[in-house]
Amino acid sequence: MNHFFRLLPLLTASGLLLGTLGLSATAQADPVSMSAIEQQLSRQAHVEGTFVQKRWLHDMQTTLTSHGHYEFDRGEQVRWTLTSPVQETMTLDDTGMTRNGKPVKDDPGGVARLIMQLLDGDLGALQERFTIALSGTTGHWQARLTPRSDSMKRYLERIDLAGGDQLDTLAMHLANEDRLDIRLDQTQSDS
Amino acid sequence: MNTSGAHRPSWAWSWGGVILLCAVICGWLLTHGARFDTRVTALLPDTHQSELVGRANHQLGAQFEDRFVLLLSADSLNDTAARLAGLLNQSPAVASLQWRPDDFESGDIVKALGPYRYRLMAPDWQDDVDAGQLENIEQQALKGLFMPDGLDQHPIRDPYGLLNHWLTYQLPSLFKTHHNLVTVTSEEGQEYAVLIGTLHGNPFDQGTQAQLDASLATFNDQFPRATLLRSGMIFHASEGARQARREMSTFGLSALMGLLIMLWLVFRSPKTMASLLLPLVTGGLFALTVTLLIFGRLHLLTIAFGTSLIGIAIDYAIHMQCARAAEQHHFSLSRLLPGLALGLASSVIAFAAQALTPLPGLRQMAIFAAAGLIGAWITVVVWLPRIRMKNTPHAARLADRLWAPFSRLQGRLRAPAALGLAALALILIVSRLGTDDSLRLLNTSSPDLLGDEQQVQRLLHRDTGTRYLLLTAQTADLWLDAADQLHPLLSSLKKEGHLGGFELLSDHVPTMVHQDDNLERTRTLYQQNLATLYTRAGLPETLVQQADRTLISPPYLTLDHWLATGPGKSDQRLWIGPADPTEPQGAVAGIISLTGKADASAIKALQAADRNDPHLRLVDRVADISSVLGQLRRQIAWWVGGALVLLGLGLSLRYRRRTWRVMAPAAGAVLLVLSLYSLLGVPLNLFHQLALLLVIGLGLDAGIFITEHPTAHHAWLAITLSTLSSLLAFGLLAFSATPVLHYIGLTTLLGLLSVWLLVPLVQPRQPTSPQGSITHE
Numbered sequence: 001m002n003h004f005f006r007l008l009p010l011l012t013a014s015g016l017l018l019g020t021l022g023l024s025a026t027a028q029a030d031p032v033s034m035s036a037i038e039q040q041l042s043r044q045a046h047v048e049g050t051f052v053q054k055r056w057l058h059d060m061q062t063t064l065t066s067h068g069h070y071e072f073d074r075g076e077q078v079r080w081t082l083t084s085p086v087q088e089t090m091t092l093d094d095t096g097m098t099r100n101g102k103p104v105k106d107d108p109g110g111v112a113r114l115i116m117q118l119l120d121g122d123l124g125a126l127q128e129r130f131t132i133a134l135s136g137t138t139g140h141w142q143a144r145l146t147p148r149s150d151s152m153k154r155y156l157e158r159i160d161l162a163g164g165d166q167l168d169t170l171a172m173h174l175a176n177e178d179r180l181d182i183r184l185d186q187t188q189s190d191s
Numbered sequence: 192m193n194t195s196g197a198h199r200p201s202w203a204w205s206w207g208g209v210i211l212l213c214a215v216i217c218g219w220l221l222t223h224g225a226r227f228d229t230r231v232t233a234l235l236p237d238t239h240q241s242e243l244v245g246r247a248n249h250q251l252g253a254q255f256e257d258r259f260v261l262l263l264s265a266d267s268l269n270d271t272a273a274r275l276a277g278l279l280n281q282s283p284a285v286a287s288l289q290w291r292p293d294d295f296e297s298g299d300i301v302k303a304l305g306p307y308r309y310r311l312m313a314p315d316w317q318d319d320v321d322a323g324q325l326e327n328i329e330q331q332a333l334k335g336l337f338m339p340d341g342l343d344q345h346p347i348r349d350p351y352g353l354l355n356h357w358l359t360y361q362l363p364s365l366f367k368t369h370h371n372l373v374t375v376t377s378e379e380g381q382e383y384a385v386l387i388g389t390l391h392g393n394p395f396d397q398g399t400q401a402q403l404d405a406s407l408a409t410f411n412d413q414f415p416r417a418t419l420l421r422s423g424m425i426f427h428a429s430e431g432a433r434q435a436r437r438e439m440s441t442f443g444l445s446a447l448m449g450l451l452i453m454l455w456l457v458f459r460s461p462k463t464m465a466s467l468l469l470p471l472v473t474g475g476l477f478a479l480t481v482t483l484l485i486f487g488r489l490h491l492l493t494i495a496f497g498t499s500l501i502g503i504a505i506d507y508a509i510h511m512q513c514a515r516a517a518e519q520h521h522f523s524l525s526r527l528l529p530g531l532a533l534g535l536a537s538s539v540i541a542f543a544a545q546a547l548t549p550l551p552g553l554r555q556m557a558i559f560a561a562a563g564l565i566g567a568w569i570t571v572v573v574w575l576p577r578i579r580m581k582n583t584p585h586a587a588r589l590a591d592r593l594w595a596p597f598s599r600l601q602g603r604l605r606a607p608a609a610l611g612l613a614a615l616a617l618i619l620i621v622s623r624l625g626t627d628d629s630l631r632l633l634n635t636s637s638p639d640l641l642g643d644e645q646q647v648q649r650l651l652h653r654d655t656g657t658r659y660l661l662l663t664a665q666t667a668d669l670w671l672d673a674a675d676q677l678h679p680l681l682s683s684l685k686k687e688g689h690l691g692g693f694e695l696l697s698d699h700v701p702t703m704v705h706q707d708d709n710l711e712r713t714r715t716l717y718q719q720n721l722a723t724l725y726t727r728a729g730l731p732e733t734l735v736q737q738a739d740r741t742l743i744s745p746p747y748l749t750l751d752h753w754l755a756t757g758p759g760k761s762d763q764r765l766w767i768g769p770a771d772p773t774e775p776q777g778a779v780a781g782i783i784s785l786t787g788k789a790d791a792s793a794i795k796a797l798q799a800a801d802r803n804d805p806h807l808r809l810v811d812r813v814a815d816i817s818s819v820l821g822q823l824r825r826q827i828a829w830w831v832g833g834a835l836v837l838l839g840l841g842l843s844l845r846y847r848r849r850t851w852r853v854m855a856p857a858a859g860a861v862l863l864v865l866s867l868y869s870l871l872g873v874p875l876n877l878f879h880q881l882a883l884l885l886v887i888g889l890g891l892d893a894g895i896f897i898t899e900h901p902t903a904h905h906a907w908l909a910i911t912l913s914t915l916s917s918l919l920a921f922g923l924l925a926f927s928a929t930p931v932l933h934y935i936g937l938t939t940l941l942g943l944l945s946v947w948l949l950v951p952l953v954q955p956r957q958p959t960s961p962q963g964s965i966t967h968e
Contacts, residue, residue: 055337060346064728066337085727086333128371149293 032134032141047072047166049186053082058177070184130159140164202573210473210570213480220483243770244810247661247782250764252424256394259403259423260647262375262383271417272372272384275410279388284402286391290384292368298757301343301354307748308353309713309741310706313360320712325720329727331356336728346730347738350721353713358758361699365652375650383420383650394425397432404429422647427636434929442923442932449919457586457912458516466578467508470567474504477566482559486551493555503538503888504567505916507531510896510909511575516586517905524576530899533842534892535568540841541834541887553823560884590904597907600948602956606851609859609953616862619869627874628821652692652786660783660797661808663770667750670779671697673806675705677783680800684793691787696765700753714742824877831884838891846898853898855953857890860945864938878934882921886942889917893950902957907950914947 048071055064068082082088091098129152130145145159157173172180261279265271272290279285289295304311312320319328328351335344335352344352366385367374373385392399403425411419454464482489510531515522539561546557604612636644647653660677664670674697684690701709717739722732753759754766770780789797794811801809835858843850861883868875893910900906922943924936 053337057346062346062730064337064346064730082334082338085729086330086337088334088338090338151293154299 032136032138034132034134036138045073046188046190047186048188049184051185052183054179054181056179056181058179136162200577203577206569206573210476213476217476217480217483220480243663243767243780244661244808247659247767247780247810248812250767251659251782251784254764256424257390259388259390259421259425260651261386261388261422262420262647262650263386263417264381264383265414265417268374268382268384269372271414272386274413275417275419276386278406278410279386282402282406284391284399284406286389288386288388290373290386291371292373295373300358300757303752303756304358304748304758305343305348305354306746307752308349308357309745310710310748311357311701312353312709312712313357315360316356317709317712320716323719325716328716329720329724332724333727346725346728347734348741350724350738351716361758377646377650385651388423390425394423395428395432400425400429400432420643420647420650421640422644426640427644430636430640431929438927438929438932442927446919446923450916453912453915453919457589457908458512458583459585460581460583462578463512463516463580463583466575466580467505467512469574470504470508470570473570474563474565474567478559478563481562482555485558486555490552490555493552493559503885503892503917504564506889506892506909506913507534507568507571508575509913509916510534510892510906511571512580513586513590513905513909513912514903515576515580516583517590517903517908519587522576524572528572530896531568531572533845533895533899535564537838537842537891537895538564538888540838541831541884541891547830552819553826586908587905590908593908593911594904597951598957600951601954602952604855604949604952609851609855613859613862616866620862620865623869624865625872625874626821626824627876628817628824649787657812658785658789659810660785660801661780661810662783663778663780663806665778667779668703670781671700671702671750672704673804674781674783675702677800677807680796681783684796689790689793689796690785691789693786694762694765694784696750696762696781696783699759699762700748700750703747706747710742710745717742820877824875824880827877827880827884831880831887835887842895849898852953852955853891853894856894856946856949857887859949859953860886860890860942863945864941867941876934878931879938882935882938883942885917885921885939886946889913889943890946890949893946897950897954901954910950911947914943918943 048069050067050069053066053068055066056062057064066082066086067084068080070081071077071079077091077093080090080092082090089100097103129149130147133144133146135142135144141163143161145161147153147156147158153175155175157175160169160171160173161167162169166186167184169184170182174180261275263272263275276288276290279288316328319325332344332351335355336346336350342352342355342358343349344355349355365375367376367382374382375385376382390399390403394400407419407421410417451464454467458464479489482493511527514527542557542560542564546554546561662670662673662677664673674695678695678697681690681693681695685692717735721735721738725732725734750766754763765782765784767780767782769775770778785797794809797809801807835854839850839854842853846853864879864883864886865875867873868879873879892913896906896910918940921936922940924932925940927933927936
């Protein structure tokens, strides 16, 4: 039971999934609310696009950049594929996670479940593990997720999400000042 | 009036002083460190080695005692698990509960193990490096750098993710943690949520048991369709205690009521009834003090068996009071004394013989029983005659009335016929009687609970430490070397399907030689591939020098260090440390636990390893306990058999040709019970035999008394009463659901009835029945 240490990939995955929510554009000037986001989340059935992922290593003042594409079928499966400089595919569905087709049993943060809840528009469930601060408007919003548990806080300071019509960027700020920035470009969506 | 020494007041006062002193000593010992032992291993012969085994057993069992595991399956697993956790968290019995993945937090692993990572390499990568095939490692390293997978995959500190890969290999994942639950899945695909509780109190504490039971009962009421698998000492202890309480209240109460009614019907005097119980109390106190003074501790089995053997003590009191009631002012202690003395001597010899055996458990029981009998006997002889008794004409009338059937049975079994029957019984016993020394005898848990336990342990790949290898060595590092050398044997047994699995500390902490080899491999990997890796990642090659610096002289991972880390914590149960606690710098010991099944060829191979290495020992607790039970059973049989022969010789000095009549009730009852068991196919076990001791004690008393007073009606009344009281106290246990009590009860029931019938049958027919009950031989 001492191996709940694989935090990063899962948080990455969670970020990715947040990114694939495909918040549809209902450019409103009202302050954003949980319920507004929840409503938006439940609209698109299929979303896909490309991403650029940058890993910032604070102590080396260096960035490692990678590229890939993603795919999301609402309530069914999320697929995240790294294509350069290395090949790797990560999937997430109701039965859990796989990496390159092999199941990953650990889900230390319970992130997989949280994401599924999120995809179903259940932001209330995310609040069990994070404090969520929303700002901006529904047309241009930001969300700041701060972990509640000490074990997660040891690695992760916060996750910042920002989007307009859809989720555009995700930034994971790690406790050691490293950062993972992901930028998403949606190329296709079906309602 | 007689003037025998025992009747002098000074004796009574002295004995009163002794009993008072016993009470003081006993009270002091019990409040100052005397302890009660429940470990079955405490019954084993006392050697240095088995003390170590005892510590190993204790260490392996501790988790099982302090904690409990629940596996839950239900339709909406998350909500149901949350409700169950809520109920358990509210229970005062539960100190803490782990059921969310976060609850199993294992500290900062990077800080704890990071410095050692260059000396730790999982076997698959060792092979890759040795074969010069680095592509796979490089690919994984690249993924780790771009999509940080796991722990601290840093381009300089750990470009290949050595730490992460090693840990992943070390700790193969048994649990799933998605849905924010910790779950395991059975082979049939059933998913169970895992809840691990730590108890606030002792699992044997009734309050703790009741609180946990109540929480689970509430849960079962609310979720009748959920399945709950239970594992942990508390459930077994609770079930055993519940059954014992239920039986105590039914059997204990009915036995006590029956005894009181019987004594009241005979004596019609509360004072006489109290005088019958007085020897039991003083005998018990005397026995407790003597045993504690000699052994310093008391085994609970001693109390259980010893108390039943002291049951014989009530015999003396009954004989005495029956004689007084029947003879009234004609009563003479001196006439009764030889019978009483011989009765005591025969029982004490039968029990005390076992004090000479090498088994400490048996010695303790023997001393407890012998001291108890002596204490009770002294009370009967020096105190009871001084207690003034009301005339009890009723008892005398009853003695006369009972004499009629007795005299009709007299002399029906003559020596040749008795001898023939005995020979027949012996043939039957030798040819057909089986034995049973299995651990099931000590089991009080229901099949349901045992099934739960097995399923939980199978699903969690855990065991309660029933079978393991105990290894000693001069230092921790030599220990790891020795353990490592066992690896090929154990893994081949596992691979061939003979052994379920094993936990080897040297798999987690490589020996220093292996750690050096691994460091060499890491250096090779860096030399041959690191520059390429950096280039492919778009990092400057100049970093190679920085990374190389980490390999200059990394520290060794020591066993102590590993055990102190989060992932190593669960290995603590496998490490004993100094084999002798008084010599902290001496040899060290550790455990290699064997999980799952171990078939005959695995046991054979491990036994061979045990024989070839004086520092290695295969401990099989189930087999050990069985062998203790078997050893105890055989020892008792031999000693009692020998004691009976010696007693026969001794008694023949006084009784000459009548000796067979003295011995026949006891010996005949034993043969009768054993023949019945042979015929019915009941295998003989230790507890049957312990009950036979009671039968022998009462049988000898009866034989001696009736032979001393062949025409005394009160003797037959006393024998009848003591048989009935023992039947009420022990015979009722035949209907108990607790196996141990059932065996004791059944044997007592059959044995005492045999004694009672044999006493008149083997007595010579008296030519004329004397009038009245006052007789003089």
